[in-house]
Amino acid sequence: MVSTFIQLLLSGAIAGSVYALLAIGLVLIHNGTGVVNFGFGDQLMVGVYILVFAQQFLGLALPPAILVAVIVSGLLGLAIQSLVMMPLRNRPVLIPIVATIAIGAALREGVRAFMGPNPWPVPFLLSTSPYRIGGISIVPSDLAILGTAIVIMACLYVFFEFTRYGQAILAACANPTGALIVGIPAGTTTTGIWVLSSMLAAIAGIVIAPLTTLTPDIGLIAIKGFAAAVLGGFASLPGAVVGGILLGIIEALAGYYISSAMKDIVSYAILIGVIVLLPSGLFNRVSVRKV
Amino acid sequence: MVTRREILKVAGGAMVLVATKSAYAADATGVTDDKIKIGILGDLTGHAAHWGTGNLAGGTLAFEEINAAGGINGRKLEWISVDSESSAPKGIAGFKRLVDQEKVFAIFGPTSSAVGVPLLKTMSSSSVPIFIPTFSSPLITNPPVKNIFRSGTLNDADQGRIIADYVASISKKHSVAIMRQSDEYGKNGATNVGNRLKEIGNIKISEEQFNASDTDFTSQLLRIRESDADIMVVYGYPAPSAIVMRQAKQLGLPVQIVGSTATASRTYAATVGKEAVGTRSMTTTRYLPEGDSPEIVKFRKAFEARFPELARQTRPEATDQLAYHGAKTLIEGLRRAGRDLNREGLIKALEGLKDFETGIAEPTTFGPDRREGNRSGFVLEIKEDLSRTVLPKAYSAI
Numbered sequence: 308m309v310s311t312f313i314q315l316l317l318s319g320a321i322a323g324s325v326y327a328l329l330a331i332g333l334v335l336i337h338n339g340t341g342v343v344n345f346g347f348g349d350q351l352m353v354g355v356y357i358l359v360f361a362q363q364f365l366g367l368a369l370p371p372a373i374l375v376a377v378i379v380s381g382l383l384g385l386a387i388q389s390l391v392m393m394p395l396r397n398r399p400v401l402i403p404i405v406a407t408i409a410i411g412a413a414l415r416e417g418v419r420a421f422m423g424p425n426p427w428p429v430p431f432l433l434s435t436s437p438y439r440i441g442g443i444s445i446v447p448s449d450l451a452i453l454g455t456a457i458v459i460m461a462c463l464y465v466f467f468e469f470t471r472y473g474q475a476i477l478a479a480c481a482n483p484t485g486a487l488i489v490g491i492p493a494g495t496t497t498t499g500i501w502v503l504s505s506m507l508a509a510i511a512g513i514v515i516a517p518l519t520t521l522t523p524d525i526g527l528i529a530i531k532g533f534a535a536a537v538l539g540g541f542a543s544l545p546g547a548v549v550g551g552i553l554l555g556i557i558e559a560l561a562g563y564y565i566s567s568a569m570k571d572i573v574s575y576a577i578l579i580g581v582i583v584l585l586p587s588g589l590f591n592r593v594s595v596r597k598v
Numbered sequence: 599m600v601t602r603r604e605i606l607k608v609a610g611g612a613m614v615l616v617a618t619k620s621a622y623a624a625d626a627t628g629v630t631d632d633k634i635k636i637g638i639l640g641d642l643t644g645h646a647a648h649w650g651t652g653n654l655a656g657g658t659l660a661f662e663e664i665n666a667a668g669g670i671n672g673r674k675l676e677w678i679s680v681d682s683e684s685s686a687p688k689g690i691a692g693f694k695r696l697v698d699q700e701k702v703f704a705i706f707g708p709t710s711s712a713v714g715v716p717l718l719k720t721m722s723s724s725s726v727p728i729f730i731p732t733f734s735s736p737l738i739t740n741p742p743v744k745n746i747f748r749s750g751t752l753n754d755a756d757q758g759r760i761i762a763d764y765v766a767s768i769s770k771k772h773s774v775a776i777m778r779q780s781d782e783y784g785k786n787g788a789t790n791v792g793n794r795l796k797e798i799g800n801i802k803i804s805e806e807q808f809n810a811s812d813t814d815f816t817s818q819l820l821r822i823r824e825s826d827a828d829i830m831v832v833y834g835y836p837a838p839s840a841i842v843m844r845q846a847k848q849l850g851l852p853v854q855i856v857g858s859t860a861t862a863s864r865t866y867a868a869t870v871g872k873e874a875v876g877t878r879s880m881t882t883t884r885y886l887p888e889g890d891s892p893e894i895v896k897f898r899k900a901f902e903a904r905f906p907e908l909a910r911q912t913r914p915e916a917t918d919q920l921a922y923h924g925a926k927t928l929i930e931g932l933r934r935a936g937r938d939l940n941r942e943g944l945i946k947a948l949e950g951l952k953d954f955e956t957g958i959a960e961p962t963t964f965g966p967d968r969r970e971g972n973r974s975g976f977v978l979e980i981k982e983d984l985s986r987t988v989l990p991k992a993y994s995a996i
Contacts, residue, residue, distance in 0.1 A: 311820055314849075322814030364910075416643050423911035424647035426836055428868040435871055437848045444849050519813050520837040520869045524645055528811050555814065562817030567806045568780070570817065 310442035315559045321449045323555020324456040325518070328511035329532025330539060330547035331459055332504050338467075338542055339476050339500030342392070342403045346411030347508055348526025350387075353414050354380040354509025355516040355525070359427050369430055377509045384505025388498045396497075411526065419523040429516040448517065455514045459507065460548045467544070476500060534578055540588025550589060554578070625725055626940040628703030634670065634932065634939065636661070636677040637696030639707035644684025646710035649732045649917050653709045654679055655905050656731070656914075656921025663900070664929050671937045675929075678702065682713045689713035690720055697726055704729065704944065706928060711735035711783070721746055727944050729931075731924025732917055734859070735786075742969040745941070747948050749927045749971035750920040750959040752882040754783075756995035757859060758790020760975045761880055763993055765791075765829045765856055766798045773802040775827035775853065777818060777842055779834035780807045787833035787858055802827070808842070810835050815842050819849050832857045840870045847873035854878065856977070864888060865912050867984040874980045881978045883959040884988050887914045893957030897922060923959035927971065930954055 329347065336344040344350075357379045361372035387410060395403045433447035467473035476496045479486040483493040512525070519525055535554050539546025554574060561573035581589065628635035638657050640650030661675045669675065678700050682689035689708055696702045704727040708714045711733045721728050722743040730738060730748040736755040739748050752760070765774050776791055778784035788805060795801045804825040806818035819842070822830060830846065830853040832839045839861045846855060857879040864887055867874040885894050901918060902909040908918070932939065934947035951971075953961040962971035973996050977989045 314820065315816060318814050318816035325813050419643060419647055423908065423913070424645075424651065425863065425865060425911055425913070425915065426840070426869045428865065428871075431871070435844065435848065435873065437850075439850070446848050515813075518841065520840050522837060525837075528813065530811070559814060559817050563820055567808065567818045567821070571809065 311563070314443050315563055316556060317443065317445065318449075319556035319559030320552050321453055321555070322558065323535070323552035324453040324548075325515050325528070325551070326531045326535040326554050327456040327548040327551025328452070328459065328515065329529050330535035330551045331456070331463065331544060332507050332511060333529070333532055333536045334539070334541060334544055334547045335463065335504045335507065336500060337536075338544075339504070340392070340497050341400060342407065344407045344504070345404065345529075346387075346407040346409075346414065346526075347504070347532070348529030349411035349414040350380065350383065350505050350508040350526075351512035351515070351529070352521075352523060352526040353383060353418060354505075355429060355512040355521050356418050356422055356427075357509070358513055359429060359521065360422070362430075363427075373513055376513060377506050380509035381502045381506040384501040384503070385498065387505070388501035392497070392501065393494065396494075415523050415526065422523070424523060427521045429513075429521050431517040432514065452514050452518065455510065456548055456551070459510065460544055463544050472496075472499070534575070538578055538581055538588060540590045543588070543590040546588055546590025553589075624940065625942070626703070627701050629673070629939050632673055633676045634673050634704075635700070635702045636675055636928075637700060637702035637705040637707075638677050638679040639682055639689065639692050639696060639705055640679070640709035641684040641689075641713060642679070642681040646684040646712060648915075649709040650682065650684075650707075651908070652913075652915060652917030653707050653732055653921045655901070655908055656918045656923075657706050657925040659897075659901060659904055660922050660925030660929060662904070670929060670932045671939070673939075677706075682708055682710075684710065684712065686713050686716035689717050693717055693720055693724075697724055702726070703939075703941070704928070704932075706731070706925060709733055714738055718743075718746075725941055727941055727948070729924060729928045729948075731921045731927075739969040742967055745945060747964060747969050747971065749924045749962045750882060752859060752880070752972060752975045752995075753970060754786050755790050756970075756973050757880055757975060758787055759794045759995045760993040761831055761856060761858070762791045762794030762798065764880075764977055765831060766795060766801055768854065769801065769827075769829045771826060771828040772800055773804075773825065773827040774829045774831060775822040775825050776803065776805045776831045776833065777815075777822065778805065778807050778832075779838065780809050783835070784833050788831075791831055791833065808834065808838060810838050812838055813841060815845050816849065819846050819851055822853070823849070823851050827853055829854050829856060832861065834858070834860065836860050836863060836866060836869070840866065840874075843870050843877050844873040856880070859916075859975075862916060862978060864915050864986075867980045867986065872984070874984060875982055876980065878977050878979045878989075881976050881988065882916070882920065882972065884976050884992070885919070885958060886978070886986055886988060887916060887919050888986070891957060894919075897958055920959055923956045923962075926956045926958070927951065927954060927962050 332347050354376050358372050358376035361367045361375045391406050431448040433451045435448045437444040437446045475491045479491050479493045479496040535551035536547050539550025558570050558574045562570035640653040641647050642650045665674045680692035682692045706729050709732045715735050728746045731750050734751050734754045736753040776788045778788035832842050855877040859880050862879040862881040901914045931948040935943040949964050951964050955961045960972040974992050974994045978986050
């Protein structure tokens with residue numbers, strides 16, 4: 308039935324935009340610092356808990372609570388970079404990656420101790436009442452996730468492609484020594500990336516958490532973000548978005564037309580197929596390093 | 599003809615039984631003239647911390663109250679808490695620490711199936727009385743183990759049976775869909791529901807599954823819509839179950855939703871939102887923690903005063919309530935065991951409990967061959983204002 312197929316495409320795209328938001332954050336950190344941030348999901352979680360804390364215990368309305376959450380998350384990114392990543396900057400790349408795992412676990416258990424293990428309700432940004440058009444349910448709050456993913460991707464794309472600071476970040480990441488020679492301080496740009504990605508994590512979390520419910524373990528959904536990032540090439544922001552949405556749609560179609568038990572098997576088989584056939588993902592050019 | 603080998607085998611077995619019995623009888627480890635030392639084992643961190651923190655809070659509150667009232671037969675309770683960190687190896691290490699180093703008399707916990715089931719062999723080979731107030735794996739009490747008791751909670755086998763009996767009684771189309779989590783929790787629950795429905799007969803059963811970390815359930819829900827079921831049983835953790843229930847309403851599924859006890863938490867309706875209205879959940883007790891019976895009000899006020907940081911998280915919850923009920927039941931066992939306290943005496947005293955009431959959870963009955971204290975459940979419903987009400991009929995798994 309056509310309406311069922313369209314419903315699956317729509318729902319898959321919305322689930323995929325959750326993965327895309329996560330993938331964008333992962334790609335941003337990876338592009339800007341060379342580190343794969345396994346604590347990204349937990350940074351996302353912290354951002355939403357700050358929102359809940361600001362609303363429930365400080366009595367703030369939703370807009371200022373969101374602002375507080377985004378700013379405090381940015382400061383968290385600054386702290387991570389200044390206190391952990393900066394001292395580890397000259398160590399083998401595996402060390403900072405392991406550090407991100409440790410930071411994630413510390414944030415998760417810290418929040419669990421302070422806010423408890425129970426789920427907290429998070430307010431939806433838009434209505435959850437569906438509009439029904441030709442047998443298809445369209446939920447405004449779900450569309451907010453898709454819209455946020457596209458807007459963030461567009462903003463970051465413009466930032467990196469068309470602003471001097473964005474170009475400086477990319478240059479510093481590609482060649483820190485060369486960038487330093489031409490006056491781009493690698494440390495400052497790396498700090499900027501950590502702050503930016505942490506703020507992005509908060510925004511992503513605030514959009515996603517009403518759908519998924521908020522617990523200290525919400526960050527575990529970042530695993531799907533990793534899959535989406537790999538599908539998109541792990542270095543490409545448009546690739547992260549398309550990879551995420553594609554993964555969501557594949558899951559939805561496989562779950563309906565094959566079996567819900569086979570959904571993940573089919574999705575990850577396709578993912579492995581892409582990695583084998585296109586090692587750089589769907590959207591990433593193979594980089595050639597001249598020596 | 600009886601062989602020499604068979605005689606030796608029987609004699610050996612009898613000697614082990616006698617030795618074990620005498621070990622229990624003589625064993626007053628952890629008991630002094632003025633104190634009884636209890637170990638509290640539970641997941642205070644990790645994914646199962648909800649139950650472990652409840653176990654600690656409910657136990658602490660009941661133990662402090664009995665101490666303030668003068669203790670048990672002239673002795674005060676002393677307790678030590680160990681965090682099993684939602685991890686089976688940590689749980690085993692914690693159990694051994696409580697038994698071998700801390701020399702406790704009895705243990706209150708563990709608190710999750712993920713820790714308790716791998717710990718079962720270690721627990722059953724010890725002589726320490728173990729009292730479990732929360733988790734739901736049927737393997738813990740079936741077959742019964744001499745030193746392991748459980749109160750309050752409804753085990754997964756009984757819960758599956760009760761859910762099946764309930765949905766069979768309300769399904770007009772005789773068609774039930776089971777939407778279950780893909781892990782052991784969901785698989786066992788769905789198997790128990792499905793088996794009982796097959797026993798009842800004349801009911802079409804369809805089944806879909808999901809992962810605990812999934813965020814979209816459209817494909818499963820559309821398949822259920824086509825199955826023509828008028829009941830959907832959701833057997834999963836609270837977070838994915840909340841999304842399933844919300845999306846089912848948004849997709850306009852014409853089904854009555856019935857969740858497992860995992861969806862019977864106090865904050866669940868607020869987590870789902872207005873789509874929770876009309877959904878039903880299985881619950882282990884007729885007493886809700888936000889209820890107004892005198893015992894519940896007294897418990898809630900005492901809990902909120904003692905644990906303001908937990909009250910801030912909209913607790914007490916069912917887990918706190920079950921732990922408090924369990925601790926009071928254990929205390930009753932210790933009281934009935936008398937001043938001449940030893941492990942055999944406590945086990946005998948617990949076995950003698952019949953319909954022991956606390957007014958906090960369902961009455962507890964144990965026996966020489968019964969270690970599952972509660973075998974009944976209720977159904978609760980979310981009302982228009984997102985408050986909860988327990989439907990009057992009790993369902994028994996016996």
